[in-house]
Amino acid sequence: MTSFSVGLLGHGTVGAAFHELLDSRANAIEAATGQRPEISGVLTRSRGAFDEILDGADLIVEVMGGLDPARDYVLRAMDAGRHVVTANKQLLSQHGDELWSCARENGVQLRFEAAVAGIVPVIRVLQETLAAAHVDRLHGIVNGTTNYILTRMAETGASYEDALADAQRLGYAEADPTEDVNGMDAAAKMAILARLAFNTPVHLDDVRYEGIEHLTGDDMAYAQELGLGLKLIGTAERIDAGVSVRVHPAFLYAAHPLASVSGPFNAVTIESQSITEITLSGPGAGGPQTASAVLGDVVSAMIPPASTPPTPARLPIVGDVESAFYLHLEVADRPGVLAQIAQLLGLQGASIRSVVQRGLGENARLVMVTHPILESRFYAAVDLIAGLDFMRARPRAIRVIDEEFV
Numbered sequence: 043m044t045s046f047s048v049g050l051l052g053h054g055t056v057g058a059a060f061h062e063l064l065d066s067r068a069n070a071i072e073a074a075t076g077q078r079p080e081i082s083g084v085l086t087r088s089r090g091a092f093d094e095i096l097d098g099a100d101l102i103v104e105v106m107g108g109l110d111p112a113r114d115y116v117l118r119a120m121d122a123g124r125h126v127v128t129a130n131k132q133l134l135s136q137h138g139d140e141l142w143s144c145a146r147e148n149g150v151q152l153r154f155e156a157a158v159a160g161i162v163p164v165i166r167v168l169q170e171t172l173a174a175a176h177v178d179r180l181h182g183i184v185n186g187t188t189n190y191i192l193t194r195m196a197e198t199g200a201s202y203e204d205a206l207a208d209a210q211r212l213g214y215a216e217a218d219p220t221e222d223v224n225g226m227d228a229a230a231k232m233a234i235l236a237r238l239a240f241n242t243p244v245h246l247d248d249v250r251y252e253g254i255e256h257l258t259g260d261d262m263a264y265a266q267e268l269g270l271g272l273k274l275i276g277t278a279e280r281i282d283a284g285v286s287v288r289v290h291p292a293f294l295y296a297a298h299p300l301a302s303v304s305g306p307f308n309a310v311t312i313e314s315q316s317i318t319e320i321t322l323s324g325p326g327a328g329g330p331q332t333a334s335a336v337l338g339d340v341v342s343a344m345i346p347p348a349s350t351p352p353t354p355a356r357l358p359i360v361g362d363v364e365s366a367f368y369l370h371l372e373v374a375d376r377p378g379v380l381a382q383i384a385q386l387l388g389l390q391g392a393s394i395r396s397v398v399q400r401g402l403g404e405n406a407r408l409v410m411v412t413h414p415i416l417e418s419r420f421y422a423a424v425d426l427i428a429g430l431d432f433m434r435a436r437p438r439a440i441r442v443i444d445e446e447f448v
């Protein structure tokens with residue numbers, strides 16, 4: 043029997059589940075590859091020594107998380123000629139160039155299916171199935187915590203705070219959920235996806251992101267009347283000769299493939315003229331699910347490797363993009379208000395697609411959806427609207443993904 047030694051860095055939620063899964067699947071993997079995988083060493087804060095683990099390993103699995111010492115260990119493993127499988131999106135989105143260069147120089151594989159959308163096989167599809175497609179755009183729900191919170195708010199009318207507390211109680215949100223709810227976790231994943239989709243370096247710093255902390259149940263209720271559902275959406279798209287990568291709350295019409303993705307699930311829609319559209323969805327996190335993606339990468343690395351592609355050219359990052367918008371306005375209930383608002387929007391080139399109006403005694407609430415407009419022009423109009431004397435509160439604006447597939 044030939045054995046294949048796996049050095050395991052990290053033995054927490056994912057690491058422990060991976061260890062168990064590898065042991066239970068070792069026979070099947072041996073039958074498929076001719077080699078029997080075994081864990082040859084484990085590193086935690088209280089157990090194991092990295093150098094010894096590296097010496098005894100054919101491949102290193104990094105499921106520690108964080109940047110340091112994970113970056114150092116992954117680089118050292120590849121310099122020593124070992125393939126590396128990691129689930130670490132922060133590391134890849136902030137040090138990806140250095141890591142991919144190191145893999146190429148050493149002729150080893152760096153695999154990372156579990157870093158984006160858990161078990162949903164989007165990395166593999168972009169790298170292999172769609173390797174020859176010209177991808178135009180991706181939309182993703184790539185953070186299960188925020189998708190659970192927004193689903194809960196929409197279905198029960200719960201406030202953001204109550205929905206977050208539910209998510210924490212059920213284990214869908216960490217005790218410190220900051221990087222999930224502020225959009226940074228999703229931004230790291232979108233940076234990785236954009237790099238693969240467009241073959242250009244994309245750093246976390248290139249991704250603009252907004253979170254869901256300021257959303258209200260009120261916005262959801264009005265949006266439902268307009269046939270819209272609210273999600274935290276990551277977008278990566280080609281614009282002219284550049285790319286734009288961003289994460290923000292966005293409304294979707296019910297016909298959009300991501301509109302029905304609810305609870306802690308993740309999904310990614312890939313658009314290309316040659317393929318129309320593919321949507322992949324499934325559990326975005328969880329120990330056993332993530333471990334399964336990590337083990338899939340280990341098995342792939344045991345089979346003779348594909349070569350690591352050359353360093354891609356950098357495409358410009360586009361800052362200002364077009365979007366349709368949902369606009370929520372509290373105004374004094376007097377004649378001519380809607381006309382003035384429509385005029386200010388119109389001067390910037392925005393036209394209104396639909397409006398809901400409610401009287402509230404002396405005041406009124408106007409909720410509208412615009413047709414697509416450059417974001418800078420829309421916000422210029424909103425700044426002018428905010429200064430009008432009949433406004434009773436700051437306008438609230440949320441992007442709308444204004445497209446349907448047939």
Ligand SMILES: NC(=O)c1ccc[n+]([C@@H]2O[C@H](COP(=O)([O-])OP(=O)(O)OC[C@H]3O[C@@H](n4cnc5c(N)ncnc54)[C@H](OP(=O)(O)O)[C@@H]3O)[C@@H](O)[C@H]2O)c1
Pocket residue numbers: 051052053054055056057085086087088104105106107108110111129130131156157160326327328329332
């Ligand atoms: N959890 C998920 O559902 C999920 C999904 C997708 C991707 N991921 C990614 O998978 C990775 C691991 O996540 P996790 O949830 O399994 O984390 P976790 O439960 O916190 O486990 C981390 C493990 O790494 C060890 N570790 C951390 N810092 C270390 C250091 N400086 N030296 C030695 N060992 C160290 C910890 O050791 P101790 O046991 O001694 O503390 C622990 O065993 C992260 O990159 C995460 O983003 C997780």
